[in-house]
Amino acid sequence: MDLTIRPRRLRGSETLRKMVRETRMDPSSLIYPIFIKEGTGIREEIPTMPGQYRYSVDTMGEKLASLQNAGVSAVMFFGIPDHKDELGSGAYDANGIVQRALRRAAKDFPEIYRITDVCMCEYTSHGHCGVLRESRDPVQGDGGVFCGSGAPVHGYEVDNDRTLEFLARTALSHAEAGADMVAPSDMMDGRVAAIRTILDEHGFINTPIMSYAVKYASAFYGPFRDAAGSAPSFGDRNSYQMDFHNSREGVKEALLDVEEGADIIMVKPAMSYLDMVARIRNEVHVPVASYSVSGEYSMIKAGAKLGYIDEEKIICETAASAFRAGCDLYLTYFAEEIAGYMREGKIG
Numbered sequence: 001m002d003l004t005i006r007p008r009r010l011r012g013s014e015t016l017r018k019m020v021r022e023t024r025m026d027p028s029s030l031i032y033p034i035f036i037k038e039g040t041g042i043r044e045e046i047p048t049m050p051g052q053y054r055y056s057v058d059t060m061g062e063k064l065a066s067l068q069n070a071g072v073s074a075v076m077f078f079g080i081p082d083h084k085d086e087l088g089s090g091a092y093d094a095n096g097i098v099q100r101a102l103r104r105a106a107k108d109f110p111e112i113y114r115i116t117d118v119c120m121c122e123y124t125s126h127g128h129c130g131v132l133r134e135s136r137d138p139v140q141g142d143g144g145v146f147c148g149s150g151a152p153v154h155g156y157e158v159d160n161d162r163t164l165e166f167l168a169r170t171a172l173s174h175a176e177a178g179a180d181m182v183a184p185s186d187m188m189d190g191r192v193a194a195i196r197t198i199l200d201e202h203g204f205i206n207t208p209i210m211s212y213a214v215k216y217a218s219a220f221y222g223p224f225r226d227a228a229g230s231a232p233s234f235g236d237r238n239s240y241q242m243d244f245h246n247s248r249e250g251v252k253e254a255l256l257d258v259e260e261g262a263d264i265i266m267v268k269p270a271m272s273y274l275d276m277v278a279r280i281r282n283e284v285h286v287p288v289a290s291y292s293v294s295g296e297y298s299m300i301k302a303g304a305k306l307g308y309i310d311e312e313k314i315i316c317e318t319a320a321s322a323f324r325a326g327c328d329l330y331l332t333y334f335a336e337e338i339a340g341y342m343r344e345g346k347i348g
């Protein structure tokens with residue numbers, strides 16, 4: 001056979017395959033999302049996310065220690081408060097759950113980089129990512145109160161501009177409690193600028209903002225909402241999170257957030273949105289993060305439990321695919337496992 005070019009030549013041995021590998025990864029790119037709950041002595045397995053736990057401030061150290069040992073140096077904090085109200089006051093309470101977790105982590109694990117999710121949905125009684133106002137048209141908006149069957153008699157919508165003030169306060173309270181970086185995930189327009197302004201006014205000029213800029217309205221968040229008790233009590237998030245049919249709109253969101261001062265742009269979820277990671281990578285000149293969300297984690301866990309897929313291999317393959325698509329940072333509930341596989345040379 002007269003074949004000059006034989007791609008298989010470069011696949012002949014593991015050594016050679018590793019030499020010519022295009023995607024290189026190491027644990028410094030991994031971020032682990034952790035759930036911290038009000039209370040003490042808590043280590044609750046999340047039913048829809050087997051292997052993931054809700055910790056309290058006094059028990060989170062066990063996970064932070066094992067992450068650190070595995071070489072994972074960045075954590076994203078999510079809070080599960082006891083108290084919820086209309087205005088999500090727990091989100092910006094100086095003594096809120098995330099704020100206390102931050103102070104404790106800063107003291108006990110100063111080398112771990114502390115990122116916070118800035119949003120209101122875990123703290124509002126209605127579960128929306130901002131404060132509500134009555135909408136003029138009950139059929140539009142984010143949902144409503146029904147009286148019998150038919151159209152809602154009362155409609156509500158998330159008040160974008162008023163929410164900005166609460167998000168900014170939340171981000172500031174996180175920075176004051178020791179957050180190294182803040183990550184708004186609410187999808188309100190203008191929130192990156194609002195957060196940048198308040199942080200700068202209070203001297204946090206060097207606190208970076210990682211914006212969940214390209215965040216889709218996704219059913220992949222289902223297990224997270226169980227874990228954090230943050231599902232909206234009525235309606236959905238379709239008026240603020242993105243329609244999953246859209247790609248160009250993601251570029252618009254990313255460019256806008258960079259203009260407003262975002263230091264890092266996130267695409268979320270990961271697996272079904274790697275086209276967006278690749279596209280955004282070419283559109284912005286800041287680092288791009290990809291968030292492999294709860295539903296992705298739970299599908300792998302469920303498939304593996306049933307014996308349909310090989311858990312370890314699937315974890316490696318999905319992680320590599322996000323980096324191959326072009327992300328610089330990867331948020332994943334498998335961070336500790338992936339760091340281990342990297343150390344063992346299974347990926348990286």
Ligand code: PBG
Pocket residue numbers: 117119121129185186220221222223224225292293294295
């Ligand atoms: C808060 C937030 C959510 C996630 C991260 N930040 C839930 C949502 O938007 O409903 C999802 C993370 C995951 O599914 O792992 N708004």
